[in-house]
Amino acid sequence: MTRLVPFFALGLFISSFSVCASPANYSINTQKTTITLSWHAFGDTSEASLGDVSGNIALNGGNEEGDNINVSIPVATLRASNRLLTWQMKSSLFFDAGRYPNITFISSRVVALGQGHFRIFGTLAVKNISRPVILDASMPGKNNGLTGADNLFLHASTTISRSAFNMDSFATLVDDNVTINIEIQARPHQAV
Numbered sequence: 145m146t147r148l149v150p151f152f153a154l155g156l157f158i159s160s161f162s163v164c165a166s167p168a169n170y171s172i173n174t175q176k177t178t179i180t181l182s183w184h185a186f187g188d189t190s191e192a193s194l195g196d197v198s199g200n201i202a203l204n205g206g207n208e209e210g211d212n213i214n215v216s217i218p219v220a221t222l223r224a225s226n227r228l229l230t231w232q233m234k235s236s237l238f239f240d241a242g243r244y245p246n247i248t249f250i251s252s253r254v255v256a257l258g259q260g261h262f263r264i265f266g267t268l269a270v271k272n273i274s275r276p277v278i279l280d281a282s283m284p285g286k287n288n289g290l291t292g293a294d295n296l297f298l299h300a301s302t303t304i305s306r307s308a309f310n311m312d313s314f315a316t317l318v319d320d321n322v323t324i325n326i327e328i329q330a331r332p333h334q335a336v
Contacts, residue, residue: 170330184319213251
């Protein structure tokens with residue numbers, strides 16, 4: 145989805161993050177976080193989704209290198225438009241889920257651009273290949289959930305080259321660019 149999430153996974157925040165003058169720690173809400181992949185193939189747009197995203201977000205307002213986002217995305221959750229495409233994407237043709245069961249994203253820096261927009265820098269690891277990525281992110285706000293604590297909402301997106309992650313099957317039929325859209329909800333860590 146950098147200081148964001150996921151993956152691929154993944155994405156999260158400074159000036160609105162500065163709302164937290166002291167460090168704040170969040171856990172990604174697995175049930176309310178989704179990642180969507182889209183690409184052009186055979187003259188049309190195809191999509192797949194990933195779920196069960198897990199991870200943590202640490203915000204240290206005013207210190208863009210103090211913010212930290214760690215995300216893990218299980219490839220087994222990948223679902224495409226049909227069973228054949230889902231199988232192909234999980235196979236060694238693309239993600240090779242049997243050998244590389246997780247996609248990870250670890251942020252290195254979150255830069256506030258103003259008005260709730262951020263740039264998240266980090267490393268995306270797919271199939272044991274790590275590449276730097278930059279996520280464009282926005283944080284529409286916080287929402288008091290059932291606990292009364294502030295939940296964090298984040299939208300992030302980026303475009304990657306699938307061949308950079310050794311997923312270049314069907315290169316003449318499928319575009320190399322894959323757009324990743326991430327919707328994250330995170331909740332404050334509960335004191336134990």
